[in-house]
Amino acid sequence: MNISMPSPSGTMEGPLTSEQDKSGLSSESGRLTLTSIDLHNFLRTRRSIRRFKPDPIPESVIKSILTTATYAPSAHHRQPWRFAVLSAPKAKTRLADAMAADFRRDLEKDNVPENEIVAMIARSRSRIVSAPLVVILCADACEMDIYPDTRRKKAEFIMTVQSVANTGMQLLLAIHAEGLGAVWTCSPLFAPEIVQSTLELPKTWEPQAMFLIGYPIEIPAVRERKPLSEIMVFA
Numbered sequence: 194m195n196i197s198m199p200s201p202s203g204t205m206e207g208p209l210t211s212e213q214d215k216s217g218l219s220s221e222s223g224r225l226t227l228t229s230i231d232l233h234n235f236l237r238t239r240r241s242i243r244r245f246k247p248d249p250i251p252e253s254v255i256k257s258i259l260t261t262a263t264y265a266p267s268a269h270h271r272q273p274w275r276f277a278v279l280s281a282p283k284a285k286t287r288l289a290d291a292m293a294a295d296f297r298r299d300l301e302k303d304n305v306p307e308n309e310i311v312a313m314i315a316r317s318r319s320r321i322v323s324a325p326l327v328v329i330l331c332a333d334a335c336e337m338d339i340y341p342d343t344r345r346k347k348a349e350f351i352m353t354v355q356s357v358a359n360t361g362m363q364l365l366l367a368i369h370a371e372g373l374g375a376v377w378t379c380s381p382l383f384a385p386e387i388v389q390s391t392l393e394l395p396k397t398w399e400p401q402a403m404f405l406i407g408y409p410i411e412i413p414a415v416r417e418r419k420p421l422s423e424i425m426v427f428a
């Protein structure tokens with residue numbers, strides 16, 4: 194099976210032209226042709242990358258991956274995702290310090306020994322500071338329909354979170370297409386108010402995830418997956 198994508202739009206939005214394409218996928222006479230094997234391999238070779246070269250990511254690439262992320266599907270096409278983008282060392286350090294202080298409070302409450310606390314905090318701090326690009330993915334509560342009852346409120350909230358997760362996945366794939374690497378981390382879920390106040394985000398932006406992004410130092414081998422026989426039934 195071949196999938197032929199339509200001709201170039203020539204803008205950042207819409208399908209990319211072969212000239213704009215940096216993924217190395219084959220292109221012929223202005224049309225980008227992807228085989229299904231290319232696509233499956235592309236999807237199966239994405240890995241979580243946790244160690245990065247210090248090289249900065251050009252702004253055009255940052256805009257391109259975020260634009261592609263916004264092509265994810267969302268409930269009611271409400272596009273409830275919001276992105277806080279940090280590349281300046283000062284901004285990353287401020288966030289890392291604030292999150293570390295909060296992390297320490299949690300670990301102290303759990304009676305974790307001090308030497309372990311110090312090591313865990315140093316590791317979490319250094320992961321944020323050493324990533325060339327940090328993206329905090331938020332869900333904007335303003336985009337949710339309002340219901341009087343708990344059942345529908347809960348469904349609407351889940352829909353919003355599912356939509357935001359879609360853009361997160363699409364962001365990881367756009368990053369993979371650029372030869373960049375990233376890891377999705379869940380730490381903002383444990384300190385949403387700290388992230389919100391440190392970055393001075395609008396009050397309706399609920400931090401859902403933090404992406405650490407950069408050029409990979411190494412690409413780990415593909416991780417085994419559970420076999421379909423364990424996770425699937427024909428109903």
Ligand SMILES: Cc1cc2nc3c(=O)[nH]c(=O)nc-3n(C[C@H](O)[C@H](O)[C@H](O)COP(=O)(O)O)c2cc1C
Pocket residue numbers: 239240241242243376377378379380416
């Ligand atoms: C919702 C979510 C939260 C995650 N949180 C973390 C995290 O906090 N720290 C981390 O190192 N990796 C985190 N990961 C990455 C997973 O550990 C990783 O996707 C998984 O081990 C499979 O490896 P792969 O992405 O290389 O295929 C998270 C992934 C998802 C989807």
